[in-house]
Amino acid sequence: MDLAAHTVPDTETSGRRRCAGLLAGSTLIELHSAWDALTDKPETKPVRGPETGLVMVRGRIGGGGSPFNLGEATVTRATIALASGTIGHAQALGTDKKKVRLAAIFDALWQEETTRDAVERTLLSPVEMRIATQDKARAEETAATRVDFFTMVRGDD
Amino acid sequence: MYVAVKGGEAAITNAHRLLADRRRGDRTLPSITIEQVAEQLGLAVDRVMAEASLHDRSLAALAVRQSRGDLIEAIFLLRAYRTTLPRFGSSVPLDTATMQVERRVSATYKDLPGGQLLGPTFDYTHRLLDPSLLADEAVDEPASREAGGEEVMRVSDILAHEGLIEPDGDLPQDHEAGDLTREPMEFPMGRDLRLQALARGDEGFLLALGYSTQRGYGRNHPFVGEIRIGEVEVEMDIPELGFAVSLGRIRVTECQMVNQFKGSSKAPPQFTRGYGLVFGQSERKAMSMSLVDRALRAEELGEDITAPAQDEEFVISHSDNVQATGFVEHLKLPHYVDFQAELAMVRRMRADIEAARNGETEMKDAAE
Numbered sequence: 001m002d003l004a005a006h007t008v009p010d011t012e013t014s015g016r017r018r019c020a021g022l023l024a025g026s027t028l029i030e031l032h033s034a035w036d037a038l039t040d041k042p043e044t045k046p047v048r049g050p051e052t053g054l055v056m057v058r059g060r061i062g063g064g065g066s067p068f069n070l071g072e073a074t075v076t077r078a079t080i081a082l083a084s085g086t087i088g089h090a091q092a093l094g095t096d097k098k099k100v101r102l103a104a105i106f107d108a109l110w111q112e113e114t115t116r117d118a119v120e121r122t123l124l125s126p127v128e129m130r131i132a133t134q135d136k137a138r139a140e141e142t143a144a145t146r147v148d149f150f151t152m153v154r155g156d157d
Numbered sequence: 158m159y160v161a162v163k164g165g166e167a168a169i170t171n172a173h174r175l176l177a178d179r180r181r182g183d184r185t186l187p188s189i190t191i192e193q194v195a196e197q198l199g200l201a202v203d204r205v206m207a208e209a210s211l212h213d214r215s216l217a218a219l220a221v222r223q224s225r226g227d228l229i230e231a232i233f234l235l236r237a238y239r240t241t242l243p244r245f246g247s248s249v250p251l252d253t254a255t256m257q258v259e260r261r262v263s264a265t266y267k268d269l270p271g272g273q274l275l276g277p278t279f280d281y282t283h284r285l286l287d288p289s290l291l292a293d294e295a296v297d298e299p300a301s302r303e304a305g306g307e308e309v310m311r312v313s314d315i316l317a318h319e320g321l322i323e324p325d326g327d328l329p330q331d332h333e334a335g336d337l338t339r340e341p342m343e344f345p346m347g348r349d350l351r352l353q354a355l356a357r358g359d360e361g362f363l364l365a366l367g368y369s370t371q372r373g374y375g376r377n378h379p380f381v382g383e384i385r386i387g388e389v390e391v392e393m394d395i396p397e398l399g400f401a402v403s404l405g406r407i408r409v410t411e412c413q414m415v416n417q418f419k420g421s422s423k424a425p426p427q428f429t430r431g432y433g434l435v436f437g438q439s440e441r442k443a444m445s446m447s448l449v450d451r452a453l454r455a456e457e458l459g460e461d462i463t464a465p466a467q468d469e470e471f472v473i474s475h476s477d478n479v480q481a482t483g484f485v486e487h488l489k490l491p492h493y494v495d496f497q498a499e500l501a502m503v504r505r506m507r508a509d510i511e512a513a514r515n516g517e518t519e520m521k522d523a524a525e
Contacts, residue, residue, distance in 0.1 A: 013400055020395075021403035054239065055393055055404065056247040057212065058334065059356075059434045061348055062325030063311060063411065067250040067334045068349035070356050071436055073212035073391065075245055075404055089397055091245075093405035094213065135257060140301035142259050145275040149267060 019110045019124060023103040024092040026127045031102040034123035042115075043083045044105050050078035050097035078104040086111050180225045194218040203408075203437025204228055208478060209235035210338075210357040212407050212436050229359075233479050249392040249401050253411050253434070256387040258309045260438075264381040265316075265415060271309030276386060277438075312383040313413050313430065322415065322428040344470045351453055351473060352446075356435060358476030360442045366466040367448035375452045375464030378417035379431070384440050386410045410435045414447035421459035429458060 035041070054072040061068055077091040078100045088108025090100045106123055109115040181188065195202055195218040205217040209232045217235055224230035260276025263269055275281075316322040326348055335350040342350070355363065370377055388406040395402055412433035420426035431451025433443035452466040465471055475481060 016398065017400060017402050020398070021390075024403050024405045053243040053245040054211075055245055055391065056336065057391055057407070058248050058250040059253070059352070059409075060250045060325065061328070061352060062430055062432050063253050063313065063413065065325030066328040066332060066349060068352045069247070069334055069336050069338075070251070070353065070409075070434055071207070071210035071212060072239060072244070072338075073248075073404075073407060074216065074242070075393070077245065079397070087397075089395065091393070091395065091402070091404055093391060093407065095216070136304075137301070138257065138259065139304040141299040142274050142276055143304040144300040144302040145260075145277075146302070147273040147275065 016111075019107060019119075020090070022124045022127045022131075023090050023107060025131055026099070026103065026123065028096060028099040028102070030123065030127055030130075031099060031106065034106065034119070035102060037122045038109075038118065042105065042109065044080045044088075044108070045083075046078070046101075047081050047087065048077070048079040050076055050101045050104075052076045052095045052097065055093075076100045080104045080108060082108045082112070084112065180223075189222060191215060191218045191222060194221050200438060201226070201228060203439050204360060204442070205231045205235060207436040207439055207442060208232045208357055208359060209239065211235050211239045229478050229482050233482065236479050246393055248404070249394065251389045251391065251409065251434075253385065253389055253409065254311055256309075256385060256389050256409075256411075257406075258385055258387040259408075260386040260440075261309055261383065262381070263312050263383045265312060265383075269310065269312065269315060271307050272305075274309075309385070311413070312415070316382070316415070316428060323424075323430060326430075326432070342473065344473070345456070346469065346473065348450070348454070348457075351469065352432065352434070352450060354473045354476055355433075355446045355449055358446070358449075359478035359481070360439070360445065362476055362478070362481075363445035363449050364441060366452070366472060367445035369464065370448055370452050370466045375455070375462075375467045377429075377431075377448070377451050379448055379451065380415045380417075381444065382413040382415035382430070384410070384412050384443065386438050386440065408437055410437065410439050410443040412440065412443035412447040414444070414451055416451050418458065424458055429454070 052074060053076075055075045057070045057073050058067045059070040060066065073093055074095050075091055075093055076095055076097055076099075077089070078097070079090075080088050080101065082088070082105075086108045088104040088106070088111070090103035090107050092100050092103065106119050110119045110124075195214050198218075198221065201221055202214055202217045205220055205228055206212050206214065208228075209217065209220075211217075213235075216238060217231070220231035220234040220238075221228070223234060258271070258274060260278060261271060261274045263273065267273075313322060313325070317324065328347060328349060332347070332349070335347055335353070337350055337353055342354075346354075369375070371379070386408065388408050390406055391404045392401040393404055394400070410433075412431075414431035414433070416429045416431060418424070418427055418429040429451065431447035431449070431454070433446035433450065435443045435446065449466055449472060452464070453469050453472060455462050455467040456469075460467070462468065
């Protein structure tokens with residue numbers, strides 16, 4: 001996850017950003033198992049989608065210069081409403097509508113005082129942990145391919 | 158006399174049925190799955206995504222399978238699919254400095270922060286066919302070593318400290334990044350549009366052009382400052398939320414080419430740069446792209462334009478393999494009427510020449 005999502009959720013915005021990022025990074029299996037763990041399955045109403053479209057991915061000239069359009073990526077988004085009126089949004093790369101619909105429900109549940117802890121415990125924390133573990137394993141596999149240079153002893157004659 | 162006809166419906170249906178059969182191949186072998194294509198032919202999938210200009214591994218794998226491994230056909234399929242979807246918006250520009258790096262090498266500095274990370278590379282293999290892949294032998298898990306946590310610093314930032322390299326390419330503040338999928342192309346174009354075209358350009362075409370600059374057709378003295386491959390976060394502003402959130406990650410390959418430059422009337426002696434950024438793992442493409450990007454900056458840097466790789470209109474107009482294949486391959490479609498017309502014309506011209514020649518002979522005979 002990016003740096004902003006890693007910071008302590010001291011404001012509502014950074015908390016919501018972290019939640020949205022982790023929901024986008026979650027798998028359908030993780031979302032399903034969190035859904036199964038819910039004691040009170042909420043009633044939800046679709047507001048928009050789930051629908052698949054495109055996001056134009058931008059890069060920067062030279063890595064840090066002006067933006068340019070690199071190419072598009074598929075993205076799926078959904079918006080749902082809980083019976084309480086809380087609106088949940090979710091968006092993730094790819095075309096998995098089931099995943100994004102469930103993610104939108106969890107986004108709404110995360111906003112409700114009464115269910116935030118459960119969402120954190122059954123979904124966000126495990127997903128965050130899984131991603132961190134995978135990243136660490138990858139980084140260590142890459143580190144094993146790091147070149148250690150050593151100087152050959154040079155003969156004098 | 159040519160009479161309009163139609164036909165071939167049954168032939169076309171049966172041809173497509175035959176295609177499906179040949180695509181499936183020997184029925185005693187298991188059918189290949191999309192997941193297998195995505196996992197085990199991953200670099201083919203990456204190439205299809207890059208040149209189709211659509212990042213979606215599953216759909217690209219489907220396209221590879223559907224096209225029987227004909228990658229340009231697969232690129233065409235994915236491009237066509239792309240046109241069926243609405244665009245929700247643009248991402249926040251990718252920050253490749255915060256990439257989860259899987260490979261990073263520099264040919265300009267041996268010891269640099271973050272080190273030389275070879276990653277999963279074909280480099281240093283002996284290019285000998287491996288008989289162990291004939292059978293389905295178990296493969297070792299990768300080795301692992303504690304990661305230092307050292308920041309993998311950009312090579313361009315290291316050189317920038319000395320002021321010997323030009324900065325990242327900045328266009329005027331109010332410049333809105335052009336999009337060639339929305340507006341017709343016009344020449345000359347901005348570097349942003351050129352990079353978009355090159356990012357989706359044919360790998361083989363860009364490779365050949367990059368090679369041509371090395372062989373002396375628009376030589377620009379390149380060094381690989383850095384190649385990095387890894388995953389980056391894609392973020393998009395969500396109007397309903399009022400801030401940007403992550404949509405997930407994609408793997409990209411970035412190449413910073415550093416080029417010697419002796420200066421011109423417009424710029425002092427310094428290192429200039431060519432830039433390559435490509436979906437997926439594809440360093441050949443990223444390197445070629447950065448060579449061609451640099452070559453196409455000839456006019457901006459006040460260099461003489463003498464070679465094909467420096468000719469923007471030539472390069473950009475011919476880099477798209479979907480356009481190219483469409484125009485080349487349309488030649489096989491029925492041109493019966495055109496050809497009948499040409500045939501009649503050639504016959505008439507022949508007849509005219511013969512008539513003229515006979516006339517001359519008669520005149521000569523008469524004179525004698």
